[in-house]
Amino acid sequence: MLTPVEIEALLLSLRIALVAVACALPIATAVALLLARVDFPGKAVVDGIVHLPLVLPPVVMGYLLLITFGTRGPVGGWLHDVFGIRFVFSWTGAALAAAVVTFPFQVRAIRLAIEAIDPGLAKAAATLGAGPVDRFLSITLPLALPGVLAGAITAFAASLGEFGAIITFVSNIPGETRTLPLAIYTAIQSPGGEAAAARLAGLSVALALAGLILSEWAARRVRRLMGR
């Protein structure tokens, strides 16, 4: 049904989305905790920067990534010189782009979940002998789990669909950075590619639907585990 090239695009998309979400999730959780529970000067600025990818055109995000993480960019150059890590024209760059663009989804969902938790519970845990890390792991994180899960699934789905930032930052290289949306775009551009585009589009719809159903099922299961 699917050609090897199409399967390759599918697997690449899944891998990029998975790596993007897995790497961003701990950072997103930390940032969400910071924004939800700590008052510090410049909080509004941090909040703004976190949400920037949500309102900036993806192409601008890709451009910013290119000048920052390109081999001659300040961060990318250093990473390349010191560790030999290269993001441009590589699937890891695509994952980075997907992670940055979908970061606000994760932070928002987790932050809302943490803000919904009664801060008195963590105080009660403190009086019962739980230190700060213990309180986070045994109270805040389990209670925020539905939000963490929802954020991760939304970010995963959005990563699968990321187009502008990826094509701007790491280009459209078959087998390396050509994810599903890029493959669909390429198929539409080439003569006689309509059938392939339709198949890949159908696949995208199926993936998105599966993601939504999975998210709903997971949320329900977590709620039941927590007795609510």
Added chain:
Amino acid sequence: MLSVDIRHATGDFALEVAFTAPPTGVTALFGPSGAGKSTVLNAVAGLLRPQGGRIALGGETLFDAATRVLVPAHRRRIGVVFQEGRLFPHLSVRDNLLFGRRRSPDARSGPAIGPVVDLLGLGGLLGRSPVTLSGGERQRVALGRALLMRPRWLLLDEPLSALDMARRAEILPYLERLRDQSNVPMLLVSHAIDEVARLADRVVLLDAGRVEADGTVAEVFSRLDLAHLTGQFEAGAVLHAVVAGHDPAYGLTRLTVDGGTVTLPGLDLPVGSAVRLRVRSRDVMLATVEPQGVSANTILSVTVAAVKTDGAVAYVRLALGGQHLVSRITRLSADRLALAPGQPVYAVIKAVTVDR
């Protein structure tokens, strides 16, 4: 011994409180809402850092502004029962109970879960989720959870105020059993005089961020100069009494107090039990001659210790052996009877108005 001497100001409210609580029994922080009771409790628990002063428990300094000592809440081993229980909704009742015990360094020498479950009647609840519990059940679990961490001190922050009358009546006996059987000193924060009278041994009376009085429950609640703080309608003195005998035919119990006998509707307690009675000031009637032909069964021969008038009302402090009663009558009655310190009078009390 718990010694507290702290200063804290927020907005236009300034708190300056100093008191000590003995390492046994229940000390109540009593006062109207906004007196600063909860601020003090949070400072002792380590949930609030006062702006100045010192808090020490036994020989250990928990907080000292001068030397910049602040022991964090999770290292204080001070148990807290909050107004709303604050059970962890994602854990079962059993895991809630064990939360503090699992984190206590010497939990094994403390109470085991079995006796605490029995003491608080939690047997049927262990596998349940806290979300499914009634308000009263939740407070009992919160009590058990705090007790099982083997606290050095137990702080109760208005533990009954979120409950309706029926639930309060359900929890009070558990709190009494806890006081009598657990050997953990307690600090009870409350604005309900009946709770304090029933549970506490000592009272620290707070008003507008200051200590107005500090002493035994009987002393503080019979002081006339504090009548405006100990309440108008519900105010009353506390008497220590001993069950002397029962009258099954009439369903009554006779109790002896210093220099007199009080008759109450039947108490389910063995002869010789010590009981505290709260006699509301408004329920004590005075007579200069021994009344005849009245329905009240309790007529105590007392001596007027002091009279304080306040508008149309007069508060009369009455000495009964070593204890005190307060009667709230009109100023007209006080003048009519020409009440003066040292004068012997009779205090008439209706049995059904007395709280035990």
